[in-house]
Amino acid sequence: MKLPVKLILPALVLGASFVLKAEEHIVEVITDNEQGITSFKPKFLRVAQGDTVTWVNITDDLHNVITYPDGFPSGSTGFESPYFEKAGDSWSYTFEQKGTYQYHCIPHILMGMRGVVTVATPTPPNRFHKPSKDEIVAYRGKLLEFFDSEEFSIMPDAVRRNVKD
């Protein structure tokens, strides 16, 4: 059966707008004091181009999200949120550029608090980023805001030598 054009066109337009509608995704920012861990949930998120991700702080603890210096596709600038301090604090970012975004939380970089957002098509390396010694040293100033010298002693020697005053 052949449908009249005037019926097909509105259906196509409606269908297209439905498919292209941007979505909002929630990532929970979690401090689990019982288990002594901090994490993003989900850690790995795949979204469509143009979608928005909102990170929501679940507990009264200090967190943020920031892409690694080389942790985002070329053509993007990466992202850096303000700090979350209390439960309910949140921050959103709309992903206009396809690719893989590797991010972490500055206060908990040494605890491995990290995540990945892949937008449409992954770009390598499409995996969790483990910070190198140089990267941790690059965050020296920001890390010193959160760690006193005693806490620095839990860091690997090679890193601590480069981070301390």
Ligand SMILES: [Cu+2]
């Ligand atoms: Cu954190």
